[in-house]
Amino acid sequence: MSIKFKNANVLNKDFDILESQDLIVENNRIKTIRATDSSDDSKYERVIDCNDNYLIPGIKNSHSHNAMVFLRSMSDDLPLHDWLQKYCFPNEAKLTYEDIYYFTMLGIMENLSSGVTGSMDMYLDSYAMADACLAVGFRVNICDTMQKFNKKIAPEEYYLEFNNYKGDNGNLIKYNLGMHAEYTNTEELIKMMSDLTHKYKASFFTHIAETKFEVDGCKERWGGLTPVQVFEKFGLFDYGGGGYHCVHIEDCDYEIFKKHDCIAVTCPGSNVKLASGIPKVKKMLDYGLRVAIGTDGPASNNAIDMFREMYLTTTLQKVTNDDASVLKPKEILKMVMVNGAACLGHTDGDVLEEGKLADIVLIDVNKPNMQPRNTFINNLVYSCGKQNVKLTMVDGRILYEDGKFLIKEDENYVYKKCNELLHNLLNR
Amino acid sequence: MSIKFKNANVLNKDFDILESQDLIVENNRIKTIRATDSSDDSKYERVIDCNDNYLIPGIKNSHSHNAMVFLRSMSDDLPLHDWLQKYCFPNEAKLTYEDIYYFTMLGIMENLSSGVTGSMDMYLDSYAMADACLAVGFRVNICDTMQKFNKKIAPEEYYLEFNNYKGDNGNLIKYNLGMHAEYTNTEELIKMMSDLTHKYKASFFTHIAETKFEVDGCKERWGGLTPVQVFEKFGLFDYGGGGYHCVHIEDCDYEIFKKHDCIAVTCPGSNVKLASGIPKVKKMLDYGLRVAIGTDGPASNNAIDMFREMYLTTTLQKVTNDDASVLKPKEILKMVMVNGAACLGHTDGDVLEEGKLADIVLIDVNKPNMQPRNTFINNLVYSCGKQNVKLTMVDGRILYEDGKFLIKEDENYVYKKCNELLHNLLNR
Numbered sequence: 001m002s003i004k005f006k007n008a009n010v011l012n013k014d015f016d017i018l019e020s021q022d023l024i025v026e027n028n029r030i031k032t033i034r035a036t037d038s039s040d041d042s043k044y045e046r047v048i049d050c051n052d053n054y055l056i057p058g059i060k061n062s063h064s065h066n067a068m069v070f071l072r073s074m075s076d077d078l079p080l081h082d083w084l085q086k087y088c089f090p091n092e093a094k095l096t097y098e099d100i101y102y103f104t105m106l107g108i109m110e111n112l113s114s115g116v117t118g119s120m121d122m123y124l125d126s127y128a129m130a131d132a133c134l135a136v137g138f139r140v141n142i143c144d145t146m147q148k149f150n151k152k153i154a155p156e157e158y159y160l161e162f163n164n165y166k167g168d169n170g171n172l173i174k175y176n177l178g179m180h181a182e183y184t185n186t187e188e189l190i191k192m193m194s195d196l197t198h199k200y201k202a203s204f205f206t207h208i209a210e211t212k213f214e215v216d217g218c219k220e221r222w223g224g225l226t227p228v229q230v231f232e233k234f235g236l237f238d239y240g241g242g243g244y245h246c247v248h249i250e251d252c253d254y255e256i257f258k259k260h261d262c263i264a265v266t267c268p269g270s271n272v273k274l275a276s277g278i279p280k281v282k283k284m285l286d287y288g289l290r291v292a293i294g295t296d297g298p299a300s301n302n303a304i305d306m307f308r309e310m311y312l313t314t315t316l317q318k319v320t321n322d323d324a325s326v327l328k329p330k331e332i333l334k335m336v337m338v339n340g341a342a343c344l345g346h347t348d349g350d351v352l353e354e355g356k357l358a359d360i361v362l363i364d365v366n367k368p369n370m371q372p373r374n375t376f377i378n379n380l381v382y383s384c385g386k387q388n389v390k391l392t393m394v395d396g397r398i399l400y401e402d403g404k405f406l407i408k409e410d411e412n413y414v415y416k417k418c419n420e421l422l423h424n425l426l427n428r
Numbered sequence: 429m430s431i432k433f434k435n436a437n438v439l440n441k442d443f444d445i446l447e448s449q450d451l452i453v454e455n456n457r458i459k460t461i462r463a464t465d466s467s468d469d470s471k472y473e474r475v476i477d478c479n480d481n482y483l484i485p486g487i488k489n490s491h492s493h494n495a496m497v498f499l500r501s502m503s504d505d506l507p508l509h510d511w512l513q514k515y516c517f518p519n520e521a522k523l524t525y526e527d528i529y530y531f532t533m534l535g536i537m538e539n540l541s542s543g544v545t546g547s548m549d550m551y552l553d554s555y556a557m558a559d560a561c562l563a564v565g566f567r568v569n570i571c572d573t574m575q576k577f578n579k580k581i582a583p584e585e586y587y588l589e590f591n592n593y594k595g596d597n598g599n600l601i602k603y604n605l606g607m608h609a610e611y612t613n614t615e616e617l618i619k620m621m622s623d624l625t626h627k628y629k630a631s632f633f634t635h636i637a638e639t640k641f642e643v644d645g646c647k648e649r650w651g652g653l654t655p656v657q658v659f660e661k662f663g664l665f666d667y668g669g670g671g672y673h674c675v676h677i678e679d680c681d682y683e684i685f686k687k688h689d690c691i692a693v694t695c696p697g698s699n700v701k702l703a704s705g706i707p708k709v710k711k712m713l714d715y716g717l718r719v720a721i722g723t724d725g726p727a728s729n730n731a732i733d734m735f736r737e738m739y740l741t742t743t744l745q746k747v748t749n750d751d752a753s754v755l756k757p758k759e760i761l762k763m764v765m766v767n768g769a770a771c772l773g774h775t776d777g778d779v780l781e782e783g784k785l786a787d788i789v790l791i792d793v794n795k796p797n798m799q800p801r802n803t804f805i806n807n808l809v810y811s812c813g814k815q816n817v818k819l820t821m822v823d824g825r826i827l828y829e830d831g832k833f834l835i836k837e838d839e840n841y842v843y844k845k846c847n848e849l850l851h852n853l854l855n856r
Contacts, residue, residue: 044803052593069799074804077753104781110796272743275752303797303811308736315700324703366840368538369731369814371497372847378501382701383731386797386815387541387831403815412794419800 001396003027005362007036008050009376011057013351015330017376020140022056025358028171028396033354038241050362053390054376057209057352058117058139058359059306062265063244066107067100070422071299077349080211080274090300092124094428099421100128106418109411110139111305112400113387117359118344120177120265120294121206122244123242124150126158128401130405134169136407137397141344141358143205146193147184156196172395174345176241181207182218182227194234197241204236205265206345208243211276215248228253237262240341243289244294245270246279246284254287263290263343266335268312269303270296282317282326292339306336313380362391429824430454431474431791435464436478437804441487442850443758445804450503451483452708453786456599456824461782478790481818482804485532485565485780486787487734488543488768490693491672491722495528495537495551498850499727507637508702515728518551522856527849528556534846536566537839538732540828542819544788546772548633548693548722550606550672552578554586562597565825566836567787574621575612584624600823602773604669605690609635610646610655622662625669627771632664632695633771639704643676656681664691672722673698673711675705682715691718691771694763695741698724710745710754720767721760727848734764735813742809752762757809 007024010033024032024044039046054228068088073086073107100123118139123129126142133140140160144155157179162175179185197204208227209215218227228249231237234381239254242263243249249257250263257264266279284291293313295304313335315328341350350359365373369383392400405411431453438446438461450462452472458516469475496516503515528551539547546567551557554570559570570590572583583605590603597848607613628667630757636655646655656677659665665684671677677685677692685692689805694707712719721741723732741763769778777785793801797811821830833839 069796071802072800073802073804073810075812076806077756078804079752083752106796106799111797250787269743272747273752275746275750278747297465298811301810302806303813305797305811305813311736315697318703319700324507324511324701328505328792366843367842368497368534368541368839369733371843372500372533372850373498374501374850375504376501378504378730381735382501382729383726385733385813387729387813411796412509415794415796418613422800422802 001398002043003402004041004044004047005050006038006041006047007052008055009052010055010352011377013334013353015377023352023360025360025393025396028352028358030352030356030358032353038226041178048391053365054114055352056361056363057337057350058361058379058394059115059336060292060344060426061111061116061119061291061294061304061306062340062343063267063296064119064304065123065257065297065299066111066119066130066304067103068112068297069106070103070418070425072097072302075299076302080276083274089427091246094309095124095309097125099425100125101132102414102417102421104132105130105136105409107298107304108132108412109135109405111138112299112392113241113386113389114304114306115347115361115363115392116306116395117302117361117392118349120176120343124189126162126175130162130173133173134167137169137172137394137399139172139349139394141167141176141179141346143176145178145180147180148186148189149184153189153249155193159196159200159202171186176205176345177202178205182230183214187328190230190234190236192427193238197236197239200419201239202240203239204231205241206231206243208246209248210245212248226250226253228256232256245276247271247279252282257333258287259288263292263339265292265294265343266313267296267309268316269299269309271352272312273302274300278320278361281313282321285331290339290342291335292343293335305386310336310381329377332381333377358393358396360393361389364390366391402420430471430474431824432469432475433478433483434466434469434475435480436483437480438483438780439805441781443761443805451612451780453788453821453824456786458780458782458784458786461780471489476819478613481793483780484543484808485765486789486822487543487764487780488720488772489539489544489547489723489732489734490720490771491695491724491770492535492547492549492732493551493725493727494539494547494732495531495550496725496727497534497538497753498527498531498846499854500730503727504730508704511702513847518689519853522779522853523544525553525556527853528553529560530842530845530849531558532557533564534842535726535732535836536560536564537833537842539566540833541817542732542734542813543789543791543820544732544734545789545820545822546777548771554590554603555620556600560591561601562595562838564829565597565600565822567600567658567772567774567777568821570602571604571606573606574617574738575608576614576617577612581617583621587624587628589628599637600845604633604773606629606633609642610658618658618662618664622664625664625667625779626678626779629667631667631669633669634657634659634671636674637676637681638673652667653668654678656684672820673704673707675699675707682712682717682786685717686715689718691720691767694741695724695737696730696744697737700740702728707746709741710749713759718767718770719720719763721763728759733814738764738809757805760809761805774805786821788821789817792818794817
């Protein structure tokens with residue numbers, strides 16, 4: 001398949017704009033980026049006239065629980081503990097493969113509509129998640145959610161199976177070693193995971209320091225150690241990786257993350273809504289940490305909207321640091337593109353360059369919120385929204401265009417199916 | 429003109445949902461809301477099948493400088509003082525009537541795409557602003573921006589002219605007495621404005637306590653008085669009104685606002701981006717104040733997106749009060765509908781009821797971010813965005829539908845014109 005985007009402004013690897021370009025995709029890679037030239041239009045299976053709109057690299061959602069769409073707006077305005085115990089856990093205990101398959105698919109659709117081409121997804125049934133991603137053609141890094149309550153603990157089996165999957169779209173799937181969190185695991189499980197990271201020289205991701213309650217509890221359980229210190233003590237970060245949330249990490253933790261070049265994945269939308277705290281992203285950058293951004297699950301967020309997360313990541317730092325100049329747009333774009341690609345392990349999908357993966361988004365600036373055309377990247381971070389996503393391409397295939405999903409299942413069928421499955425789940 | 433919306437779920441005055449309703453608009457009012465009945469479809473000039481989507485009252489943007497779209501993304505990441513002195517003031521000094529007319533029109537279009545049916549707008553050329561609103565058919569309350577640097581200070585003339593305007597769409601325009609701020613006025617001007625509020629028994633609005641710098645300066649200038657105290661001392665709030673921003677109001681100020689039933693208009697997006705501070709909305713509600721929400725100008729925000737403002741208004745209170753349960757969706761909806769209508773002085777445009785103004789928005793829930801259909805009002809506040817605004821009706825006329833603006837000027841012409849005007853402005 002060869003597709004030519006013509007008359008486009010292209011966001012390059014330095015996050016500057018190349019004006020009036022053609023970007024040519026062959027199979028799943030970017031073949032050429034060059035000045036616009038219509039003379040060879042007939043060579044391509046499809047020519048998309050971008051009409052002076054903007055091509056950007058796909059946005060990466062570095063932490064999500066996509067299937068948690070089913071709990072969206074069911075249990076808001078509750079303290080974290082009530083929310084988890086009364087709504088999340090009891091309902092999650094009833095989930096079937098089919099539930100997770102369709103709920104993940106709905107979550108993927110929401111990602112696509114937000115210009116997201118890949119996510120690091122953590123949830124309960126890796127097969128259902130993988131099958132939904134394969135069916136849609138979405139890029140995913142499934143992160144193991146090992147915890148002591150799991151029915152099946154088989155990280156090694158999953159790690160080998162999904163990282164070596166040879167079926168259709170198999171290149172889209174990766175599997176990451178990980179754990180749900182310190183407070184949901186035992187020392188035995190932590191040691192088992194440590195053995196695996198060393199056996200495979202693999203990176204490790206986990207929820208970490210999301211709430212003060214978690215950190216305080218950890219210190220009680222582990223003789224004063226923070227969650228980051230606990231995981232480092234057992235060597236979990238010896239091959240890198242990172243942590244989700246990092247709201248309440250302490251000075252010693254910043255040092256550990258720096259030492260292992262770990263990625264701190266910030267999820268500001270979820271953190272403010274659950275009143276967990278405002279992550280100290282400016283401080284992370286001052287320590288030289290790599291920061292990526294995620295939406296967390298739509299049960300807590302409640303949207304999968306990476307534009308909102310980008311906006312929150314910068315503005316919350318401006319107001320809490322009393323300095324409007326911190327976290328400029330280029331720093332934010334690096335988080336959701338380059339660092340996000342590193343999180344997902346698909347590092348050749350980070351920027352728009354010849355030879356890179358064709359994970360591409362077309363942003364429509366012919367809407368009031370992107371006019372007049374002052375500084376595109378500022379508009380992208382401070383004003384852009386889902387209404388500006390004209391097209392989302394993953395691995396060379398267009399999965400979303402002009403508000404329609406070009407995927408195997410009809411979108412209205414997915415909505416109907418998800419509502420039915422939810423109804424059945426609540427009544428069993 | 430008679431329009432029938434059928435098969436709709438209607439958000440009623442208590443912010444509960446009436447399912448499967450018809451809502452019939454005659455001229456500029458809601459004539460009937462009743463259970464769906466297709467038998468009389470042929471009676472109406474247009475029948476819109478809502479397909480089980482949701483009708484909500486128009487959202488009110490209670491503080492904006494719509495024409496400031498021209499500065500959007502031109503001067504971000506600067507401290508407030510540099511931003512004002514280096515970019516805003518020098519460029520604003522060059523604005524013509526035509527500039528403000530088209531920039532206001534672009535701002536109105538952005539409001540419409542966000543489900544906003546009316547705004548309280550404060551800017552430099554009341555005639556240009558009014559003409560743009562009249563041309564589009566948008567509801568506006570122009571607030572006087574009296575300040576000592578103005579070329580023309582004529583609040584009484586404007587107040588009488590615009591509140592008695594008899595031309596086409598004249599019912600859409602109101603004029604409010606107001607001042608830019610304490611720090612941009614003299615005692616003489618404050619006294620002049622006080623005389624006017626008393627002469628016309630009129631409410632008064634102004635920027636107030638936006639930054640700590642402003643409050644500290646005011647105290648120096650006025651022997652320890654806060655801006656709220658200064659305005660009260662001169663009787664400006666004797667007939668009500670309110671203040672924009674209210675980030676740094678103090679205990680004495682809350683008491684004054686309560687005493688005069690003033691409305692505090694919070695603009696969280698602008699406040700966080702300019703690092704002005706996080707407004708204490710929970711405390712305002714605890715004091716029993718009426719709170720409304722505005723976007724402020726798109727130069728600082730940088731979007732006119734009331735969904736983002738609603739989300740920020742609640743989540744910033746959750747995280748700063750360390751309590752996920754505060755500011756529930758119904759409280760937020762009251763702010764942007766009932767209290768917003770009070771700000772605009774169009775109080776019969778507050779909710780969907782028979783006899784009320786036909787300021788109506790159709791929300792499309794057949795998008796991933798509003799599925800599954802758990803709790804509509806939670807989705808509306810925590811997940812909804814511009815992509816869900818299917819139709820915006822102001823005063824019985826559809827001005828925005830399916831992404832298109834049904835206004836006098838072609839939308840692409842407005843974009844082109846605004847870019848040209850901006851180019852000329854920067855080069856003169």
